[in-house]
Amino acid sequence: MEVRAHQPEPTLAAERVFLEPGTSNSERDRLVWDAFRSGSREALDTIFRAHASGLFAYGSKFTKDRDTVLDCIQDLFVELWNRRQSISATNCIRYYLLRGLRRRITRALHGAKRIEMASRMAGYLDETVDFSAEQILVAQEAEQSNRARLRKAVEGLTRRQRESIHLKFYHGLDTPSIAEVMGLTEASVHTLVSQAVRALRGAV
Amino acid sequence: MKDYTFYSVEDFIIDDDFVAWVKSPDSDLEAFWADFMAANPGKKDEIDEAIRFVKMFATDAPELSSDTLDTLQQQITDRIDIPVSAATVHEIVRARTRRTYAYAYAAAVSLVLLVTAAWWRFDPQITIQPEAPIALTEVAQDALLTEHIVPKGVRSRITLADGTQVWLNADSKIQYARDFMNGGNREVYLQGEAFFDVTPDATRPFIVHVQDVEIRVLGTAFNVKGYDEDGRIETTLVHGKIAIDGNDAYDDITLAANQRAVFMKEEKGLVVQNNVETDTYTSWRRGVLVFDDQPLYEILPILERTFNVAIHTDDAYALDCRFTAKISNKSLSEVLELFRTSDTIGYTIADKDVYIKGSFCNDLP
Numbered sequence: 001m002e003v004r005a006h007q008p009e010p011t012l013a014a015e016r017v018f019l020e021p022g023t024s025n026s027e028r029d030r031l032v033w034d035a036f037r038s039g040s041r042e043a044l045d046t047i048f049r050a051h052a053s054g055l056f057a058y059g060s061k062f063t064k065d066r067d068t069v070l071d072c073i074q075d076l077f078v079e080l081w082n083r084r085q086s087i088s089a090t091n092c093i094r095y096y097l098l099r100g101l102r103r104r105i106t107r108a109l110h111g112a113k114r115i116e117m118a119s120r121m122a123g124y125l126d127e128t129v130d131f132s133a134e135q136i137l138v139a140q141e142a143e144q145s146n147r148a149r150l151r152k153a154v155e156g157l158t159r160r161q162r163e164s165i166h167l168k169f170y171h172g173l174d175t176p177s178i179a180e181v182m183g184l185t186e187a188s189v190h191t192l193v194s195q196a197v198r199a200l201r202g203a204v
Numbered sequence: 205m206k207d208y209t210f211y212s213v214e215d216f217i218i219d220d221d222f223v224a225w226v227k228s229p230d231s232d233l234e235a236f237w238a239d240f241m242a243a244n245p246g247k248k249d250e251i252d253e254a255i256r257f258v259k260m261f262a263t264d265a266p267e268l269s270s271d272t273l274d275t276l277q278q279q280i281t282d283r284i285d286i287p288v289s290a291a292t293v294h295e296i297v298r299a300r301t302r303r304t305y306a307y308a309y310a311a312a313v314s315l316v317l318l319v320t321a322a323w324w325r326f327d328p329q330i331t332i333q334p335e336a337p338i339a340l341t342e343v344a345q346d347a348l349l350t351e352h353i354v355p356k357g358v359r360s361r362i363t364l365a366d367g368t369q370v371w372l373n374a375d376s377k378i379q380y381a382r383d384f385m386n387g388g389n390r391e392v393y394l395q396g397e398a399f400f401d402v403t404p405d406a407t408r409p410f411i412v413h414v415q416d417v418e419i420r421v422l423g424t425a426f427n428v429k430g431y432d433e434d435g436r437i438e439t440t441l442v443h444g445k446i447a448i449d450g451n452d453a454y455d456d457i458t459l460a461a462n463q464r465a466v467f468m469k470e471e472k473g474l475v476v477q478n479n480v481e482t483d484t485y486t487s488w489r490r491g492v493l494v495f496d497d498q499p500l501y502e503i504l505p506i507l508e509r510t511f512n513v514a515i516h517t518d519d520a521y522a523l524d525c526r527f528t529a530k531i532s533n534k535s536l537s538e539v540l541e542l543f544r545t546s547d548t549i550g551y552t553i554a555d556k557d558v559y560i561k562g563s564f565c566n567d568l569p
Binding site for chain 1 (some may be wrong): 206214217218220223227230231232233257258260261269273277279280283284296361427490532
């Protein structure tokens with residue numbers, strides 16, 4: 001490619017990851033992540049393709065500005081790649097990425113609004129997180145009537161309840177991961193999710 | 205795994221292993237739940253209802269178009285492949301008096317440019333150290349300039365001390381005082397093209413100096429294009445409001461959102477367009493080239509900067525012919541192919557030179 005002719009060749013991928021049929025999700029994540037950490041470009045591409053859309057969906061709940069979300073995802077991957085030799089192992093890549101993206105977006109919004117927000121800093125995140133129902137939560141396949149009721153019920157939840165069930169049912173994170181991403185204890189996450197599920201079940 | 209014998213519908217819904225099985229089953233989970241259901245046929249109703257509930261929530265919806273995904277992936281790849289020092293940062297000493305300043309500054313800049321050019325051309329792996337400050341005795345600490353130079357063929361993004369984000373296009377340069385945050389105004393000097401997303405601060409206006417013009421803003425996002433050789437300065441405002449001081453060379457004007465001002469140096473003229481599609485002028489920062497009914501004499505310099513080549517054409521008429529195109533992260537040969545298929549041209553690429561043969565537009569005399 002002419003445009004990159006003068007740049008150094010990318011480091012060759014470390015050995016490829018071969019996944020046997022029947023490899024468990026956590027085993028697969030662990031292997032792909034290890035390949036990424038040892039410098040595999042193929043692993044980077046695999047991870048990007050598998051998670052970019054989900055990361056965007058999550059990031060978009062914090063700000064309406066598409067470019068900020070896309071930039072944060074870009075920065076996240078570049079930084080992970082640059083620090084690949086010092087990052088820790090994981091068997092849940094999604095959790096690792098979501099946590100990184102949340103920090104990054106919070107920092108980006110924090111920085112941009114630093115001046116006008118200075119006096120209200122403490123409650124900042126709570127004021128901006130917008131897990132609105134109409135944007136995400138409900139699958140197209142769900143029955144029409146149930147969908148409408150579920151949406152309405154989701155709107156009645158608190159922001160933290162919405163974020164917790166988004167992470168649980170949209171991204172499929174387990175309780176310890178949700179706790180890490182949201183900066184809460186596992187017990188609080190359990191409470192949030194239970195309350196939300198009870199409210200939603202009552203509605204449909 | 206756990207004993208699920210006494211689980212209620214809600215218990216199942218909240219259970220991590222249950223949700224994992226419903227959302228992304230693997231063979232371990234399938235095997236476990238098949239066994240469980242075979243051993244506990246009485247739990248079938250609860251399990252079915254829990255499954256129905258979990259499935260009401262969407263999984264990863266394709267919220268990003270494949271174009272956007274490709275662009276994002278390319279941007280990540282670009283940043284990984286390009287040496288970190290692609291945009292070189294230098295600190296230049298500015299003396300107190302204007303005359304000395306000009307002298308020292310000119311010397312420093314030419315040195316920097318030489319070094320940068322040589323580095324870029326011959327050995328991309330050498331990282332150059334910031335230039336040693338030119339020794340001037342009565343230089344105060346606050347008189348230092350920081351300079352970012354982005355060579356042809358590369359784009360860059362920087363964040364200033366106030367949080368303002370600056371995307372620099374190929375072959376561009378920005379300078380600002382090192383004590384940027386301490387003065388009354390936030391001032392930067394631009395050559396080339398940049399997109400600014402300025403952090404609001406009503407007490408300290410942000411000023412972009414580009415050639416003879418000063419663009420004064422409070423907090424807003426806008427694109428400025430002012431390459432010396434283009435003979436024009438283009439400002440496109442995405443949101444907010446900006447004032448442009450023509451400094452006697454041009455009229456002063458105020459721009460509102462979606463307006464674009466073009467100062468033409470030779471004619472000393474000014475054109476303001478309303479309701480422009482701002483993305484046309486700002487999408488370069490995502491690696492997308494957009495040409496909206498633009499003549500080749502505008503398009504070719506952009507390709508030269510983007511791909512770090514010199515383009516030679518032997519058809520003088522061709523330069524007036526107009527093209528409309530949107531090109532996402534293509535290589536130079538892919539871009540030339542696009543032009544080739546839309547018209548009767550051939551091209552040769554010889555290292556950093558591109559020779560275009562034939563006529564671009566058939567309908568010209």
